[in-house]
Amino acid sequence: MRLASAPLRRVCRQHRALSTFVERDVVILRQKLNQDNIIVTKPLNPANKISTHKGDISHADIIGKSPRDLVTSSAGHEYRIHTITLAEYVSLTRRLVTPIYPADANLIVSLFDLHPSAADDAEKIEVLEAGTGHGALTLHLSRAIHGANSQVPKPAPASESVEDQSLTESGNGEHQSESDNTLDAWKASRKAVIHSIDISPKYSKHAAKIVAGFRHGVYAGNVDFHVGDVSEWIKSEHVRRDSEEPFLTHAFLDLPATHDHLSAAASALKKDGTLIIFNPSITQILDCIQKIKRENIPLLLDQTLELGNNGSSGGKPWDLRAVKPRASSKNQPTEAGSEPAQSSGSESLNESITRDPAQALKEAKPEDPNWTFVCRPKVGERITGGGFLGVFRKMKDTARP
Template identity: 95%
Template sequence: MRLASAPLRRICRQHRTLSTFVERDVVILRQKLNQDNIIVTKPLNPANKISTHKGDISHADIIGKGPRDLVTSSAGHEYRIHTITLAEYVSLTRRLVTPIYPADANLIVSLFDLHPSAANNAEKIEVLEAGTGHGALTLHLSRAIHGANSQVPKPAPVSEGEEDQSVTESGNGEHQSDSDNALGAWKASRKAVIHTIDISPKYSKHAAKIVAGFRHGVYAGNVDFHVGDVSEWIKSEHVRRDSEEPFLTHAFLDLPATHDHLSAAASALKKDGTLIIFNPSITQILDCIQKIKRENIPLFLDQTLELGNNGSSGGKPWDLRAVKPRASSKNQPTEVVPESAKSSGSESLDESITRDPAQALKEAKSEDPNWTFVCRPKVGERITGGGFLGIFRKMKDTARP
């Protein structure tokens, strides 16, 4: 027993050390007598302090303590220290735009059905997020693919004598070059990448800071940040890769004019890849369906979900279909479709706009002036607010003649 207890004690000591807060950690403080009084710290720095109406709290007093330990302010008020979760981090950190709430972000990630693998023969996962915003979904996506990538190489150490010398006059330049080369090689070898793009440099920079600030940037290396128009970025990626072949496993669009980017997104999406669009209004989802039908974009609508306020809903399904009423169809000649001409599964034109073939409605062609939409919640009453997700899948490029 003594032989076994020594290693066990070492493991326990190591665990206890790793469970204490260190410099650059972000933690949550809750007042002991008022749990609703929450403070999210900046990255811990021994020289800094938190000033509140109940006294100051030194970062140095937090460093070295563990989760649920108490720290006392200068006025004698006790606060309990907590490890910050991802959900708390994206919801409580300073924001420039409204974030995608954790429940909604988790739903979106689950809809992509990601299965990352670090195996050499595993297919590379590339996910596009257009509309970086606060970086909340970026972090959730990066966490989902994190297992596919090896650890980011650490920067080369710099000695004290080199820190104050210029790069051109010391070996620090060589160290920096080696670090850059190692990082570049690591990025090229990644098995999973999140490409996130925002039209605003300000929002993109802030989101990058948010991603890098969570747990010492553990998920930051999986993400490439871009600034600009998403359609132009996709075109530039095709040029950079010297190929017109699709390269995206999945894509998410959270943009004011989503329908303007559907064609570009579809061109970069691999067959059977998932394209999820977020819009505040159901009519914007309808605009996307009309665009797909009108321009024969090789996408079909898989499902439509409504999100609740502040992430309160797991996604209520909506019945959203382009249809032609029976009364209107009576005046039209019946077209007999040969069995050999029918598409299988959900890649047919009819299946791309309906999820309920039992309905006594005839699907309309896009050029028919009499076509309209069924647009209603599938069950229960409508939840106010939130937004809508349109989940599309990529057909074969030749699936829509």
């Protein structure tokens, strides 16, 4: 009973917090007579107000109200107050880069098939996100693993007495050190963590702010933000852990030159772990497949999916495989103008790339001009989409390169 009571208390506390809006909440206002007129507030502060062309709305008038209550602007226009959803939050908050839209983020999370557990004997989940960007996928991933971790410890309240604070400055330092030690101990005990890395300090800082701004940072404690090159970070993690063993459960790469980081990512990925790469172009996915073949990287292409456009639902499967025309396999020249990749008389490496890549690496040489690629939607015509996902599986454990 004691094991079940703590999560229940946390749920009850969150329910009470959401029953009325409090300071630091972010809410959505929709004009009563025009639902398309949407306002996303900054964190509520009783001293602040929202200025619109239809009058000002005081934050103090929102605090204490419940979801779907009405608030009136200074010009007499009514707005309905709504609790902001995660999908609305990542789509409507200020951005420095284009976010991964909620439908795509949900698809990516589902492909990882995460099953977090807070049990003492549960294996720790560590997910790498390379290319933090806006922080949209970061939030979705953090929400997915949230059940594995206990509540972030709150810092002990500092003394509000000016007299007490003036007695000794070292006391404040000791208090801060104690809080830091408590937080460090909690982080070390986490059963699930998202490692989110971006090459840009500006983007990483903004994404951390986005994550911390959703529902008082409820999911922020699950994420460790890093700035730098992902391959170098992986090497440094091996050194820090003093181990060559893979430590990542899954990984997601959203980078301009993804193929340059495949080897490092594979070295850190546990056996049967999922590596998902996002690229705007299908040819970039092909570059990654060729890199895997050329360097014998132990990754198995499981599927290739096309994402939707402008946040629409995606996941359209593509047929992506290497083939050799049967005439070439018999050392016979092919006719000019033929399309061997789509010929019914071709010898396919589909099984070796998407089912048994180890055998493919032995049989197919990337420099062999007779090998080519099938690259087409599996059903119907190609629809302009928001990019492509290559979903790979780690085949075997390997030493760090």
